[in-house]
Amino acid sequence: MSATVTVRGSDDVTASETAAGAAPETAGAGETGDAVGRDRTVAVVGTGTMGQGIAQIALVAGHPVRLYDSAPGRAEEAVAALTARLDRLVEKGRMDADAREAAVGRLHAAAEPAELADAALVVEAIVEHLPVKQQLFADLEKVVADDAVLATNTSSLSVTAIAGGLRLPGRFVGLHFFNPAPLLPLVEVVSGFATDPDVATRAYETMKRWGKTPVRCADTPGFIVNRVARPFYAEALRVFEEGAADPATIDAALRECGGFRMGPFELTDLIGQDVNEAVTRSVWESFYQDPKFTPSLTQRRLVESGRLGRKSGHGWFSYADGAERPAPHTAPPAPAPARIDVCGDLGPAEPLVGLFEEAGIKVRRKRGEGHLVLPGGGVLMLAGGESSFEFHPREVVHFDLALDYARATRMVLSTGRRTAPATLAEAVGLFQALGKQVSVIGDVPGMIVARTVAMLADLAADAVDRGVATADDVDTAMRLGVNYPAGPLEWAEELGPRRVCDLLRALHERYPTGRYGPSQAVVRRSEEAPDEEDSR
Numbered sequence: 001m002s003a004t005v006t007v008r009g010s011d012d013v014t015a016s017e018t019a020a021g022a023a024p025e026t027a028g029a030g031e032t033g034d035a036v037g038r039d040r041t042v043a044v045v046g047t048g049t050m051g052q053g054i055a056q057i058a059l060v061a062g063h064p065v066r067l068y069d070s071a072p073g074r075a076e077e078a079v080a081a082l083t084a085r086l087d088r089l090v091e092k093g094r095m096d097a098d099a100r101e102a103a104v105g106r107l108h109a110a111a112e113p114a115e116l117a118d119a120a121l122v123v124e125a126i127v128e129h130l131p132v133k134q135q136l137f138a139d140l141e142k143v144v145a146d147d148a149v150l151a152t153n154t155s156s157l158s159v160t161a162i163a164g165g166l167r168l169p170g171r172f173v174g175l176h177f178f179n180p181a182p183l184l185p186l187v188e189v190v191s192g193f194a195t196d197p198d199v200a201t202r203a204y205e206t207m208k209r210w211g212k213t214p215v216r217c218a219d220t221p222g223f224i225v226n227r228v229a230r231p232f233y234a235e236a237l238r239v240f241e242e243g244a245a246d247p248a249t250i251d252a253a254l255r256e257c258g259g260f261r262m263g264p265f266e267l268t269d270l271i272g273q274d275v276n277e278a279v280t281r282s283v284w285e286s287f288y289q290d291p292k293f294t295p296s297l298t299q300r301r302l303v304e305s306g307r308l309g310r311k312s313g314h315g316w317f318s319y320a321d322g323a324e325r326p327a328p329h330t331a332p333p334a335p336a337p338a339r340i341d342v343c344g345d346l347g348p349a350e351p352l353v354g355l356f357e358e359a360g361i362k363v364r365r366k367r368g369e370g371h372l373v374l375p376g377g378g379v380l381m382l383a384g385g386e387s388s389f390e391f392h393p394r395e396v397v398h399f400d401l402a403l404d405y406a407r408a409t410r411m412v413l414s415t416g417r418r419t420a421p422a423t424l425a426e427a428v429g430l431f432q433a434l435g436k437q438v439s440v441i442g443d444v445p446g447m448i449v450a451r452t453v454a455m456l457a458d459l460a461a462d463a464v465d466r467g468v469a470t471a472d473d474v475d476t477a478m479r480l481g482v483n484y485p486a487g488p489l490e491w492a493e494e495l496g497p498r499r500v501c502d503l504l505r506a507l508h509e510r511y512p513t514g515r516y517g518p519s520q521a522v523v524r525r526s527e528e529a530p531d532e533e534d535s536r
Contacts, residue, residue, distance in 0.1 A: 021424075035205035035335060036149070038062035040120035042112070045069070045136065047078035050153060051125035053181030056082055058093075058123075060101050060182075061210045066119065068110040075109035079120050082107060121206065123175055125153040133162045141166055149199055151175040156227065156282050159192035159219040170196035173203045176223055178481055185213040187481040190217045213480055215473035221286030224469050225481040226279055228488065230293055231455030233276060236264040236448070237296040244414070244442030245329070247316045252328035253439060256410035258449040259403030259485035265316040269309035273302050291514040294461065328410075329439050333427040336433035337375045343368020348495050349382045351405045353436075359433045374430070378423035383450040385506020385516075387443045387504050389416035397427040401450040411436050416443045445510050446503060454503045456484075457492035461521035464489070492525075500525035 036042070042058040044051050047069040059065045059082070066121055067075045067082075083490035095103075102221040105174070110116055122140055124133065138151055138417045144150070150172045152162050164171035174190025187207045189198045200216065217224045245253070251263020268276045277299050284293040302308075302315065309315030317325055339362035342353055347370055357363050363435055372380040388396045393507035397419060400412040411431040428438045441447070447456065460474050475487020492500050501523055507516035518526075 004199035007508070008163065021081070023425065025086050034202050035209040036063075036120045038204065038209075039064075041066060041116075041118050043068065043116040043119035043122040044125065045116075045122065045140075046125035046153075047074045048125065050177065050179055050181060052078050052082055052085075053179065054123050054125060054177055055107075056085060056119075056182050057210050057212070062106075062208045062431050064106040064108070064201070066108050066110045066116055066302060068113060068116060071472050075111070076108055081108045116140065116286060117145075119144055119148055121149045121151065123153060123202075127157055128154060129294055130157050130161060133157065134165055136274045137162065137172070138165060141168065147171070149173065149203060151203060153177055156279060157517060158221075159190045160194065163192050163194060169194035171199050174223070175203060175207070177423070178225075185211075186477060187214045188215050188223045188224075188225065188481075189214045189475065190219055190223055191216070195219075206414050214474065215469060215477045217469040217473065217477075219362075220466075220468050222279070222283045223475055224463065224477040227283060227468070228459045228463060228474065228478060229482055230280060230283060230454060231452055231459060232260075232482075233264045233268060233280065233299075234294070235300055235446075235452040235455055239441075239444055239448055240265075241296070241298050241453075242442065243445055244259065244444035245439075245448065246326065248326040249328040249441065250408055250448055253400060253441075253448040254452065255414045256437070257400055257402045257412055258452070259408070259409045259484040260535075261485075268299075269315035269317060269319075271309065272311055273299060273308045273315050274288055275535055277303050292455075294515065329429045330507055331413075331432075331438040331440050331443070334429035334432060336429040337426050338362060339364065339375060340380075340430065341373040341450055343373060344370040346370050346372070346382065348401060355406060355434050356430070359399050361430070361433060374423060374426040376420075376423055376426055376427060379417070383414070383447040385432055385445050385451075385503050385508075385510060387416065387445050387510070388414060389418065390420055391414070395419045395423045397424060398447060399427070399431070400447040401453060403449075403491075409436060410439060412439045412441060414443055414447050446507050450503060451507060453488070453491055453495070454500050454507070455516070456488040457495075458504060458519050459523050460488035461492070461525060462519040465519075465524070497522070497525035497529040 008474060038061060042063040043066045044055040045068050047067055055065050055067055055203065069075045069077050086095060086100045086103055090097055090100050116122060122144060124136060126136065132151060139394055140150060146168060151157060152174055153174055153176060154174060159174040163169040166172060172192060173195050176188035176190060178184040178186050189200060189204045189207060204214045215224060221227060239245055239250055247265035251265050254260045254263045277295060280295045285294055306312060307314045310319050313319050323365060340356065341364045343366045346352060353363055374380065378397060380397050380399060383398045383400050388398055397413055397415040400409040413427055431438050462471060464471050464474055471489050475490050478484045478487050501518050504516050504518040504522060
């Protein structure tokens with residue numbers, strides 16, 4: 001996702017949360033703590049949606065704000081637009097009239113860069129083009145004081161490269177906001193190779209004072225969110241390319257079983273297929289074509305065809321007037337089995353046992369390696385890295401991982417072509433007895449949710465061990481930046497590090513391209529996991 005993508009809310013930043021107009025706790029005028037004092041000027045260069053959003057945050061936090069844009073008249077237009085936003089906040093009761101008057105009095109348009117001379121913090125939100133940004137900051141450095149913090153809102157360029165030609169690169173930092181900036185709480189505070197730690201701390205504390213949730217990260221391709229999030233899209237595309245499921249069914253699986261806010265196909269249609277594919281390609285190229293980030297040829301063809309998503313009227317789905325969204329595959333009703341055998345501990349799926357009993361299904365506990373046996377002799381297993389056909393002549397049906405089996409409204413099953421229809425019907429009826437819809441997909445290793453979560457955990461752990469960010473900051477970034485239901489590392493701990501590592505190793509055995517080979521970070525966590533996890 002790029003920084004200009006909205007995953008909730010809209011570009012009308014007054015249309016949602018109260019936080020858009022409520023002043024956060026701020027330092028008193030003239031405070032000399034780690035954060036920029038609210039009596040100090042904040043300058044914003046670039047007056048598009050993101051620039052205006054950042055200016056609104058600084059303004060509501062109590063700063064004098066100057067807006068500058070190289071296009072004549074754009075800064076004045078942005079001031080008028082921001083004033084109108086404040087008016088709407090007053091109308092909605094989210095800002096009082098006196099605060100609005102004070103804020104408007106602190107907001108000014110700058111006709112030229114020289115008018116930004118007294119800024120203590122300058123945030124740039126202009127076109128994502130390296131030479132243009134480099135020239136801008138070279139010009140700004142001649143204007144502002146040596147102790148002013150210079151910040152870029154880039155979502156895809158190297159913070160280090162932008163600052164490379166500066167006289168004082170130590171005062172340069174990345175402040176990656178997410179759109180709409182007044183609503184989404186996350187800000188990635190990115191330290192370039194030359195960024196002074198005190199400057200990064202000042203930027204971090206300023207974001208906290210502005211009411212944001214900042215996370216610290218090193219200057220790496222994609223920072224935290226755009227780096228770690230790649231498998232959410234990539235694994236869905238892989239499942240589709242293997243012919244295992246259609247986009248609507250994959251989306252439903254990740255929403256209704258995995259607990260994600262949106263499915264990857266509908267989300268990329270919202271983002272724009274061209275934008276999403278460009279970010280993936282940029283990260284892949286920046287990591288010297290690491291197979292873990294390999295782009296999808298299918299998505300590339302979609303972009304080449306002009307099917308860019310909502311903005312073009314068609315992407316994975318049609319957005320023409322009257323067009324109906326395809327429904328996910330849902331199995332027809334099937335009778336529930338009267339009894340099942342539960343052999344061993346089901347690990348993350350153990351809560352299902354209680355749900356089956358509550359539904360009136362007789363459960364017999366037996367020793368085993370963690371699977372269920374249906375009345376007809378078929379075996380139900382939690383998705384691993386194997387395909388069902390590998391267990392022939394045993395009839396095996398896999399079921400996918402769920403964030404919360406009690407709250408999940410859909411279960412996803414996968415089985416081979418040799419599995420008898422009666423065996424599959426028993427498995428379908430078993431989950432339907434819990435009040436859940438059931439989707440049956442093709443026989444694909446790792447299914448949908450399980451392989452996605454394992455890959456997210458792999459990239460997250462790798463980022464932590466490479467010093468990109470702390471584990472807490474990675475999980476926070478993924479929950480707040482892209483609305484994940486749980487942080488990838490938090491989820492991996494609940495599943496068990498050895499289970500995640502084993503799943504990746506099994507996928508790597510079946511797809512020996514390097515994409516699924518577990519990182520050393522995951523292997524290390526697996527080896528250090530408590531011995532009792534072996535019983536799962």
